[in-house]
Amino acid sequence: MTILPSDRVAVSRASRFRRDRLRVGGSLGTGSFWRPLTVVSLGIIVLWCLLAAFAPWVAPYDPLETVGDNLQPPSGAHWMGTDDLGRDVLSRLIWGSRLSLPLAVAIVACSLLVGGIVGLAAGYFGKAVDNVAMRLADLVLAFPQIILAMAVAAAFGPSVGNAVLALVIVSWPLYARIIRSSVLSVREQEYVVAGRLLGLPTLRSIVKDVIPNSAGPALVMSTIELGNAILMLAALSFLGLGPRPPAAEWGAMIALGSQNLGNWWVSLFPGLAILTIVMAFNLLGDAIQDHLDPRSRNARTR
């Protein structure tokens, strides 16, 4: 097979996840998983989830109402200041997590589902199915992710649903590639062949033997991709292709402040919000990856 540039992208991303086959679900109770950095990132994620869940009670003001003077720097009344319409930045930040977190989960879940089905079919059935599916994936991977997402979102018109759709369209091929490659190796495993020899129907063989043994790397990757999804969603709405104003979305809030950086607090705090959550997801994903990879695990003290 010739190596296409897009192959290389996927392979370099995929190879990190492929090493250990699948001990997701193995116990996290022991060993090196609970390192300080992991605990901190898990704490940040939990904190953001709680903020999102209890936003109406935690946020001091209504995120869409003018509650003070325009562009006030951080003060006792408005900890993170107010934006150009006099809205409380802290409240908008907290309400913004209600958009970013569920949407990121939705994007990753849909991409995983679409990519998983395509990758499974490609890996299991091979031949023409594989060729068609993987060339389709190449087609998408050939473009820089964010640019293609912008084009798709712009074509569909700016809205929350279209932004999610655009991001699913650009990210499913990653999952398809990873799942395909693990299905390719799992399908040849002796337990799958033995099961088929024993008369397991194809679908049951896929559900019982192939999926559980090939889902691991993709699941690990989806943890890291959660951060990426938040980032890309923010990028789209920064460009005005995400949720419509006046919705409190982190990317849109940064865009609002970017016109006049003298009012640094308008952009800084949503930026920090994105930074913390994306880093937390990346670190958590790395930790899970390390934990599941026996080689890196052995390198550390047990």
Added chain:
Amino acid sequence: MTAKVLELEDIVVTHRRSGGPAVQAVRGVSLSVAPGQVVGLVGESGCGKSSLARVACGIHAPTSGSVRFEGAPLEPLRMRQRPAADRKLQMVFQNPYASLSPRRTIASQLLDGASEPIPREQRSAEVSRLLELVGLDPAAGSRYPSQFSGGQRQRLAIARALAAKPSLVVADEPVTALDAFSSAQIVQLLQSLVRELGMGMLFISHDLSLVRAIADETAVMYAGEIVERGPSEQLWEQPTHPYTKTLIAAIPEIGPVKKLPGLDEDLTEPAAADAGAAATNGASA
């Protein structure tokens, strides 16, 4: 020739490789197994044993030649569910660590082979029966494969094959991955199962002494062809083909002279001997 369980006729297997010449792994092999008979197939690595085993079991279709199982042509495995009649032909694989899914309980995997759905209340009885058959704890059904040793896993793989009540088992190097003690146990188990259940077996190994212990009839394979075939004892006592003689001579022996089996060269040249002695001492220390 009428009462054979498995008949292979003129099997040719050619592996195509991209960017290289095709490899002819099996070149016209004919072989048959009678009910209750154990046929051993010996040969060195790469001589086409496993390719032949996969064809004999219906995992792959032969490039040419015919496979008949219980008198009917054997359908190679496709996307469709395997026909019930063919499920009486089962296989035990070489690697006990790969032949059980790490993510399903033993009970669930053993029940894959049930010919018809078993009512819920009889399932545990069937699992215990199969586990007892291979000499394992009948209560082990709820455990996962990672909780068993290599030898135990091979027993589980055998139990799984037995669930389909096979009339023939193709055992492709079933003990190669095991140590001498476990492999002896597995061979003994297979032997007693063959006798107990009256099934035939095609036992594939590179180890002639193992095959001698278990097989009624032995075929020696070399470079994709069967070069000699006959009752095991006779083949052992009076090998006619030079390759068989080499194989027999290559069986490792513990003796006073240091030498590697299969190599005629005298290895006891001083430097090598010293290094070897050092290694042995190190190992025993």
